[in-house]
Amino acid sequence: GQQLNQSPQSMFIQEGEDVSMNCTSSSIFNTWLWYKQDPGEGPVLLIALYKAGELTSNGRLTAQFGITRKDSFLNISASIPSDVGIYFCAGLNNAGNMLTFGGGTRLMVKP
Amino acid sequence: DGGITQSPKYLFRKEGQNVTLSCEQNLNHDAMYWYRQDPGQGLRLIYYSQIVNDFQKGDIAEGYSVSREKKESFPLTVTSAQKNPTAFYLCASSTDSYNQPQHFGDGTRLSIL
Numbered sequence: 001g002q003q004l005n006q007s008p009q010s011m012f013i014q015e016g017e018d019v020s021m022n023c024t025s026s027s028i029f030n031t032w033l034w035y036k037q038d039p040g041e042g043p044v045l046l047i048a049l050y051k052a053g054e055l056t057s058n059g060r061l062t063a064q065f066g067i068t069r070k071d072s073f074l075n076i077s078a079s080i081p082s083d084v085g086i087y088f089c090a091g092l093n094n095a096g097n098m099l100t101f102g103g104g105t106r107l108m109v110k111p
Numbered sequence: 112d113g114g115i116t117q118s119p120k121y122l123f124r125k126e127g128q129n130v131t132l133s134c135e136q137n138l139n140h141d142a143m144y145w146y147r148q149d150p151g152q153g154l155r156l157i158y159y160s161q162i163v164n165d166f167q168k169g170d171i172a173e174g175y176s177v178s179r180e181k182k183e184s185f186p187l188t189v190t191s192a193q194k195n196p197t198a199f200y201l202c203a204s205s206t207d208s209y210n211q212p213q214h215f216g217d218g219t220r221l222s223i224l
Binding site: 004006031033040041042043044045088092097098101103106 | 144
């Protein structure tokens with residue numbers, strides 16, 4: 001099946017620092033999604049990207065849909081303690097009905 | 112409030128028993144999904160259903176079964192054939208429109224006694 005490589009696997013940063021994580025794929029996706037998951041909870045959608053080259057912001061979060069349609073990145077600016085969690089990228093297949101998830105990036109923020 | 116409700120939050124099963132996890136949504140979504148998440152890993156698709164009375168196997172369907180008798184409900188049964196059932200199970204739903212994101216419930220953690 002399709003594979004999504006997400007990096008880094010984990011990050012430990014100081015409060016106030018900016019964060020960047022990315023996903024790459026061997027296959028093309030029509031839609032890229034970024035989710036955040038808190039411990040013991042379900043993933044919550046942060047940003048959805050629908051067009052190659054698209055750059056979308058949601059508060060301190062910015063994500064881009066790579067021009068080749070095989071990659072995406074998520075940036076978090078001025079991190080705060082509540083940013084702690086696991087961030088997942090996910091790509092929707094051509095039929096638009098099946099998600100493939102990356103392995104997640106665990107973010108830890110030191111106050 | 113509209114949303115996806117999974118129950119119970121925690122579930123314990125004896126070896127050799129079947130157990131059913133509930134997923135209900137009041138978002139009027141046509142498509143529903145079940146995922147399995149193991150510690151430190153991403154989500155893997157077990158089954159999905161795009162319309163009532165129809166469902167398809169995902170990547171790891173062996174040892175699981177589902178039904179979709181109502182639009183708002185998509186229960187997952189973990190059978191005794193699933194040899195390693197301990198995991199966090201997540202249900203999701205989406206509209207039937209092309210390329211619409213999936214929204215998740217809060218999960219059920221299944222453990223073997």
